[in-house]
Amino acid sequence: MAVTFARGFRAGTAACGIKAFTAGASAIPRDQRDDLCVVHSAYPCDTGGVFTTNKVKSATVVIDQLHLQRNRVQAVTINSGNANACTGAQGFRDALLMAKLSADRLDLDPDQVLVSSTGVIGRYLPMDAIKPGIAEACGNLSAQSGEAAARAIMTTDTVPKTAQAEVDLGDRTVRIGGMCKGSGMIHPNMATMLAYITTDAAVEPGLMTKLVRSVADRSFNQVTVDGDSSTNDSFLILANGAAGNDPVRADSVEAEQLEAGLVLVAQELARAIARDGEGATKLITVRVLDATSDQDAREAARAVASSSLVKTAVHGGDPNWGRVVCALGYSGAELALDRLHLTVGGLVVFERGAGVDVDLAAVRRAFEQPEIEIVANLGLGEGRSEAWGCDLSEEYVRINADYTT
Amino acid sequence: MAVTFARGFRAGTAACGIKAFTAGASAIPRDQRDDLCVVHSAYPCDTGGVFTTNKVKSATVVIDQLHLQRNRVQAVTINSGNANACTGAQGFRDALLMAKLSADRLDLDPDQVLVSSTGVIGRYLPMDAIKPGIAEACGNLSAQSGEAAARAIMTTDTVPKTAQAEVDLGDRTVRIGGMCKGSGMIHPNMATMLAYITTDAAVEPGLMTKLVRSVADRSFNQVTVDGDSSTNDSFLILANGAAGNDPVRADSVEAEQLEAGLVLVAQELARAIARDGEGATKLITVRVLDATSDQDAREAARAVASSSLVKTAVHGGDPNWGRVVCALGYSGAELALDRLHLTVGGLVVFERGAGVDVDLAAVRRAFEQPEIEIVANLGLGEGRSEAWGCDLSEEYVRINADYTT
Numbered sequence: 001m002a003v004t005f006a007r008g009f010r011a012g013t014a015a016c017g018i019k020a021f022t023a024g025a026s027a028i029p030r031d032q033r034d035d036l037c038v039v040h041s042a043y044p045c046d047t048g049g050v051f052t053t054n055k056v057k058s059a060t061v062v063i064d065q066l067h068l069q070r071n072r073v074q075a076v077t078i079n080s081g082n083a084n085a086c087t088g089a090q091g092f093r094d095a096l097l098m099a100k101l102s103a104d105r106l107d108l109d110p111d112q113v114l115v116s117s118t119g120v121i122g123r124y125l126p127m128d129a130i131k132p133g134i135a136e137a138c139g140n141l142s143a144q145s146g147e148a149a150a151r152a153i154m155t156t157d158t159v160p161k162t163a164q165a166e167v168d169l170g171d172r173t174v175r176i177g178g179m180c181k182g183s184g185m186i187h188p189n190m191a192t193m194l195a196y197i198t199t200d201a202a203v204e205p206g207l208m209t210k211l212v213r214s215v216a217d218r219s220f221n222q223v224t225v226d227g228d229s230s231t232n233d234s235f236l237i238l239a240n241g242a243a244g245n246d247p248v249r250a251d252s253v254e255a256e257q258l259e260a261g262l263v264l265v266a267q268e269l270a271r272a273i274a275r276d277g278e279g280a281t282k283l284i285t286v287r288v289l290d291a292t293s294d295q296d297a298r299e300a301a302r303a304v305a306s307s308s309l310v311k312t313a314v315h316g317g318d319p320n321w322g323r324v325v326c327a328l329g330y331s332g333a334e335l336a337l338d339r340l341h342l343t344v345g346g347l348v349v350f351e352r353g354a355g356v357d358v359d360l361a362a363v364r365r366a367f368e369q370p371e372i373e374i375v376a377n378l379g380l381g382e383g384r385s386e387a388w389g390c391d392l393s394e395e396y397v398r399i400n401a402d403y404t405t
Numbered sequence: 406m407a408v409t410f411a412r413g414f415r416a417g418t419a420a421c422g423i424k425a426f427t428a429g430a431s432a433i434p435r436d437q438r439d440d441l442c443v444v445h446s447a448y449p450c451d452t453g454g455v456f457t458t459n460k461v462k463s464a465t466v467v468i469d470q471l472h473l474q475r476n477r478v479q480a481v482t483i484n485s486g487n488a489n490a491c492t493g494a495q496g497f498r499d500a501l502l503m504a505k506l507s508a509d510r511l512d513l514d515p516d517q518v519l520v521s522s523t524g525v526i527g528r529y530l531p532m533d534a535i536k537p538g539i540a541e542a543c544g545n546l547s548a549q550s551g552e553a554a555a556r557a558i559m560t561t562d563t564v565p566k567t568a569q570a571e572v573d574l575g576d577r578t579v580r581i582g583g584m585c586k587g588s589g590m591i592h593p594n595m596a597t598m599l600a601y602i603t604t605d606a607a608v609e610p611g612l613m614t615k616l617v618r619s620v621a622d623r624s625f626n627q628v629t630v631d632g633d634s635s636t637n638d639s640f641l642i643l644a645n646g647a648a649g650n651d652p653v654r655a656d657s658v659e660a661e662q663l664e665a666g667l668v669l670v671a672q673e674l675a676r677a678i679a680r681d682g683e684g685a686t687k688l689i690t691v692r693v694l695d696a697t698s699d700q701d702a703r704e705a706a707r708a709v710a711s712s713s714l715v716k717t718a719v720h721g722g723d724p725n726w727g728r729v730v731c732a733l734g735y736s737g738a739e740l741a742l743d744r745l746h747l748t749v750g751g752l753v754v755f756e757r758g759a760g761v762d763v764d765l766a767a768v769r770r771a772f773e774q775p776e777i778e779i780v781a782n783l784g785l786g787e788g789r790s791e792a793w794g795c796d797l798s799e800e801y802v803r804i805n806a807d808y809t810t
Contacts (some may be wrong), residue, residue, distance in 0.1 A: 121727025
């Protein structure tokens with residue numbers, strides 16, 4: 001049920017032909033799929049967001065940052081097919097109008113609506129197509145439309161991406177659901193990543209803002225290279241309190257439990273992005289242990305998971321641990337080769353400063369699984385982190401994958 | 406004539422089967438090409454070098470940094486097929502032995518020889534193959550072997566890469582020649598880049614050390630993302646004084662002239678690396694003007710030239726200036742969209758804060774040339790720089806290149 005799994009959240013969708021109209025079409029394509037969705041909460045939400053650090057920001061990102069200041073959001077309207085970025089004053093007018101049209105339909109104030117766009121940069125939104133789409137989506141809101149919403153935000157994604165979890169907070173069970181779009185293959189100069197997590201937990205105002213950065217650092221930022229690339233990257237967490245629990249306060253045990261649930265859902269979504277590379281055949285999980293700090297571990301894990309040479313070696317079934325060590329070396333993390341312990345698919349390939357003579361056939365079998373785990377124990381401290389990527393295929397592989405052998 | 410264009414430099418080569426022996430072969434492959442070369446100067450050289458910033462360094466890099474301290478280098482011995490990286494104490498012994506064997510043959514001290522290796526990481530050098538190779542290469546030194554030397558250092562390169570220039574310094578003409586290896590496609594997690602420039606200019610001791618970083622910043626670092634990735638990256642400039650000019654002193658007019666010549670040769674070599682991507686069909690030159698600083702300009706140009714989305718758009722003939730603006734936005738450089746002026750293939754595509762309606766057919770024609778220039782005038786200061794890349798093809802393109810249209 002994804003983004004409508006938590007109580008009090010509904011979603012609606014519409015097929016507007018946004019990409020086609022952006023490219024100059026005069027009618028909606030016959031086979032147009034949904035490309036707009038509205039997520040609505042029955043109650044005002046405590047909302048936290050992290051956004052792209054790109055100096056060129058979509059109008060939607062700027063509008064959202066403005067609307068979040070009042071922290072009484074009750075809806076999010078999202079379109080695919082056009083990014084509304086590099087669109088100047090007209091872009092801001094269009095983003096505000098998306099919020100206002102949604103608010104009018106939902107009996108909210110415009111600043112209670114957040115907006116996201118994803119698609120081509122530098123074209124004005126086809127508002128004539130979007131206006132009726134918002135009306136339609138607001139008219140078919142349903143608690144059953146979480147999956148449809150996840151499909152409506154897709155661009156180059158090959159599958160919709162959703163996740164959900166339940167967390168016991170005292171005597172209440174709260175629900176957490178989420179959806180995202182983005183493709184692991186486009187990394188590191190990625191297309192837009194959009195992610196939304198909704199929960200019916202009751203929380204003290206501002207808690208989601210406190211948690212959202214930390215959740216992102218352990219999930220989406222570990223698959224999208226800091227989330228700082230696209231003009232539109234956005235990650236939102238909305239908590240509407242429908243579960244009726246005592247409001248969770250910062251730094252409480254319940255806050256830790258809730259954060260763990262949010263991280264669980266966010267990591268599942270992040271892994272889905274990593275797995276969804278066109279042509280990718282396997283998910284790569286990189287776990288870095290015993291780094292000097294969590295930050296060092298994050299950088300090291302991300303460097304390995306995003307290394308094109310590691311990705312091609314994995315694709316080619318080539319146990320080339322040298323490429324892993326090389327990526328660790330340029331990651332910026334502290335590293336001492338004589339402390340490094342490296343396993344690939346559970347097999348030790350490097351320890352005590354040198355490669356280990358392993359059964360190459362066994363390593364190859366490990367590489368051939370649909371998921372492969374690379375674990376680097378740096379032996380320096382207590383920092384740990386994970387990152388995710390996918391393998392890389394085709395011609396790029398042809399010159400790299402069999403380079404060792 | 407490449408690295409032997411400057412007077413007093415000779416090169417020798419040998420076919421040792423280093424890659425084959427590293428992989429366990431017991432004999433040199435029948436069709437083995439040259440994989441080892443020695444470059445020798447008739448006189449001690451003033452030598453400057455810049456090396457990888459990777460925390461994991463090849464033994465050769467460490468040895469070179471040590472030998473450069475005496476600054477009386479007269480030879481460089483280079484092998485392809487094995488990187489001698491992550492090879493512990495044995496790696497250092499092997500690198501030192503490469504220098505010593507060369508020195509013995511050339512009547513030099515070991516610290517007058519620099520060594521470079523490129524190839525697979527984590528395997529010991531097959532010294533039984535390298536020893537006779539060094540003897541052979543030292544025995545066939547010739548001023549005609551510059552091209553052969555450029556071939557001997559190739560790994561995944563599809564063509565040897567050489568460049569040369571002459572510079573008038575007062576009443577003498579000095580020669581500058583160079584060779585390099587590296588492939589634009591492997592970027593950004595590149596395979597090793599090795600580059601060597603030789604000149605017969607006479608210079609005061611230490612001048613090459615002063616100049617080499619500045620030359621690298623305007624050439625190789627603009628195609629290899631800071632040159633900080635591989636375990637083995639090395640760039641050396643050797644000046645042997647055979648031209649008989651008055652020694653060039655730092656901060657003189659002659660030093661500027663000599664530096665300009667070195668930059669010219671280095672940039673031609675860097676462009677050759679960018680052009681040599683497997684599957685690449687065109688060279689992309691990105692010129693950034695009027696940035697707040699040269700450093701900002703360098704970062705901005707490099708971000709655009711290395712953007713996979715820009716590379717695929719160029720390959721697909723897609724005038725997607727949004728991707729260029731996006732890359733400028735995440736480059737870290739100061740940027741004000743209303744000041745930005747952007748041309749692609751000579752056609753203005755963005756100015757005064759918005760995309761320009763251009764003749765898309767004309768833009769497409771520009772994209773279809775074998776070389777394409779993207780010029781971004783940031784309108785903020787006087788900083789300028791160039792960077793180079795190649796287009797990106799195949800499946801990666803399939804999901805990106807036609808995304809606008």
